Amino acid sequence: MARKNIEMDPATKQFNEGLEFINRHPMFAPLASHAQFVRKEGNLCPDQGWAVVTKNGQIHIHPKKRATSQEWIYILAHCLLHLGFGHFQEKERQDLWNTACDSFVAKFLWDMKLGKPPAEMDSGIDYSVKSEEELYRIFLENGVPSGLTILGTAGQGYSDMHLRSPQSHWDRKVDWPDCFGKGLAMAVSSAVKVTAGYEAFLGAEKEALTQAQKAKNWFMNSYPLLGALAADFKIIEDPLLCQRLSISIAAVDVEMKEIYMNPAAGLDEQENRFVMAHEILHVGLRHHARAEGRDPYLWNVACDYVINHWLMEMGLGAFPRVGGLFDPELKGLSAETIYDRIVTDIRLYRKLATFRGVGLGDIMEPQTPDWWNRKDGASLDEFYRSALSQGLVYHEEQNRGLLPAGLVEEIKALAQPPIAWDVELAKWFDHYFSPIEKIRTYARVSRRQSSTPDIPRPRWIPNAGDEEGRTFGVVLDTSGSMDSKLLAKALGAIASYSISRDVPLVRVLFCDAAVYDQGYMAPEDIADRVAVKGRGGTVIQPAIDLLETAEDFPRKGPLLIITDGYCDRLTIRREHAYILPKGQHLPFVPRGKVFRI
Structure with a gap:
């Protein structure tokens, strides 16, 4: 037979909420963790009271009193502060000492704005004293004002501090002021963290920062x-x-x-x-x-x-x-x-x-x-x-x-702003094809000056033989996925820079599923209309192997590979560079200079 769910009565629910708040509050948590809360029939709390506290740290709560959670927060904090402030002292007039301590605690909680006192304990607090001792001396000399006799949690006419605790297994030797000091330090630290947003305000729905x-x-x-x-x-x-x-x-x-x-x-x-x-x-x-x-x-x-x-x-x-x-x-x-x-x-x-x-x-x-x-x-x-x-x-x-x-x-x-691909390509040409040194010669004289027509002038011409070996290989991916605009831009730039760097001939190879060797072409011919062969699949490695093993191609001649990136793994044993569309990558290929159009 299934057990019926037993609902918690409203009074107990409100008390538990107040007690949970006290247990989580950084100032009162060290005190509450060492105290014992007794809420059962026959405890030390008077019938008209709310709670009393004993010297050994037991807090006896009236089991049938109804109060809001804020009121229970105030009552429990009041009792714990008696322990934390070290109020359990024997005096000549114990009743006046208890009233002085109640007044001091009530002023402390009023300044803290913690909880809410029950209606019968709510009295205006308009005095300022340095300590309970000073207030006790004032009461001895002048008596107790009527408004301050209702501030204790045991009810008017009763003391909420019991110097002699009942015999019980609960007997601990606790340094209560030391616990309260630790609580104060935790409260200050928590207040700084709450202000900085590192910790949630106690009772707020906002979550603490991770x-x-x-x-x-x-x-x-x-x-x-x-x-x-x-x-x-x-x-x-x-x-x-x-x-x-x-x-x-x-x-x-x-x-x-x-x-x-x-x-x-x-x-x-x-x-x-x-x-x-x-x-x-x-x-x-x-x-x-x-x-x-x-x-x-x-x-x-x-x-x-x-x-x-x-x-x-x-x-x-x-x-x-x-x-x-x-x-x-x-x-x-x-x-x-x-x-x-x-x-x-x-x-x-x-x-x-x-x-x-x-x-x-x-x-x-x-x-x-x-x-x-x-x-x-x-x-x-x-x-x-x-x-x-x-x-x-x-x-x-x-x-x-x-x-x-x-x-x-x-x-x-x-x-720095990114360098355009054609500027980088020009630097690549400068690296491999430095300007040819020019010499003066009378073999082919220049125009005579009108002022001195009888004096021949030498002409500046490239040094004979320097143009030998000034060539490079172009491997052109002509597969079906290759963009014709990319081919046009790349070939146009190659022809233009080759002419300006005095490159006489360029070895050109087309490749898709097979290799089409165009042989050596003059840069001017590359700039003209070129009948591109292929437009099938992509196989670039055979074209590279052909150039690297060709007897009529310089051993140190660099390679310029124009592709869209959809190719297999390559093996290249000489200097090389790639011209690629933007956003495309070359999977599993040797590292080389990349120019992105």
């Missing part, structure tokens, strides 16, 4: 380098969501402006600062957009090593005890250099764990792969760069601490 939210507030208030970026991101602390997304500690979603912090990781505030700074730096340093064809996870691992080294040097927070990537041997290396080392042993580094987990990058992949090509994506990128640059300026102006030189260098580099 460790991650405290870390975010610290960045906004005390660390200008990352404060602007931290303010723009939303902190998500949902353990179920983190479990569904396989986030063991933290991750960042650049597109959604969200940082996921898994509360199940159990990080303290200092560890939260470290992890949050780590995720913010991923965004500020544009690691999501700088992969440029690299494997996303391995690139994430390389960036993690760099960021964690910087954060350790800066002394920002504490390295999490639950995980993270740190290797002293990689100190001072760039993310690109570390990535090049990682790809030589992919099996080992595939087993490493970022803050998201093993084999997963803590930079969340965007829901729309080409989101940064849209207008809002471009504005986000500009915001991240400007926020980090301004933060660096504020950080240095306010002398907030030393920063690693590598981090400062990267932030300043991000502040």
Whole structure:
């Protein structure tokens, strides 16, 4: 037979709410934890009273009195303050001493605005005394004013302090004033935290800040380098969501402006600062957009090593005890250099764990792969760069601490406007094809000057033989997925720069599923209409092998590969570069210079 639910009577419910508040209040919690609350028939409380307190810390409450929770808060606090203030002293006039102590406690609670006194105990308190002793001497000399005889919790005519406790197993030797002193210290500390927003006001519905939210507030208030970026991101602390997304500690979603912090990781505030700074730096340093064809996870691992080294040097927070990537041997290396080392042993580094987990990058992949090509994506990128640059300026102006030189260098580099792809391509030509030295010769004289027609003038011509070997190979992806506009722009730029750098001939190969060798072509012919062959599948490796083994192609001639990125793994043994559409990546290919149209 099922048991019926027994509803709590309203009087008991109100008392329990008041007692729970006292137990949670920082000032009264140490006193309440050592006291015993007795609310049963036959206790020491008089019939007309509310409660009395004994010397050993027992508080006897009337079992049938009805009061609101605020009134019970006032009554219980009154009794506990008798213990905390050390009022249990034997005096010549014990009744006057009890009244003096009641008056002093009532004034204290009135100033605290704690609880609400019952109607029969509510009396105007318009005096100011330094101590109970002074008030006791006044009562001895002048008597007790009528309005102060109703301030005790035992009722008028009764004492609410019992010096002699009844015989009971409850007999503790407690330093009550010391407990009250600890409570006062806790109350002051709690008041500061409530004012700062780190802790909820007692009894309020507002939730206290979590460790991650405290870390975010610290960045906004005390660390200008990352404060602007931290303010723009939303902190998500949902353990179920983190479990569904396989986030063991933290991750960042650049597109959604969200940082996921898994509360199940159990990080303290200092560890939260470290992890949050780590995720913010991923965004500020544009690691999501700088992969440029690299494997996303391995690139994430390389960036993690760099960021964690910087954060350790800066002394920002504490390295999490639950995980993270740190290797002293990689100190001072760039993310690109570390990535090049990682790809030589992919099996080992595939087993490493970022803050998201093993084999997963803590930079969340965007829901729309080409989101940064849209207008809002471009504005986000500009915001991240400007926020980090301004933060660096504020950080240095306010002398907030030393920063690693590598981090400062990267932030300043991000502040510079991006270089156009054709300008970068021109620099590539300058690197491989420096201007040909010119000499003066009389073999082919220049025009004579009108003022001295009898004097021949030498002409400046390129030094004979310097043009030999000034060539390079162009591998053109002519598969069906290749954009014709990309081909036109790339070939036009190649022809223009080849002519200006005195490149006489260019070796051109078309390739889709097969290789079509066009042989050497003059730059002027490349700029003209070219009959592109192919438009089938994409196989680039045979074209590269042909150029590298061709006897009529210079051994040090560089390669320029024009593709849309949809190709297999490549093996290239000479200097090379790629021309790619924006937003496309080259999976599993050797690292080379990339120009994005």
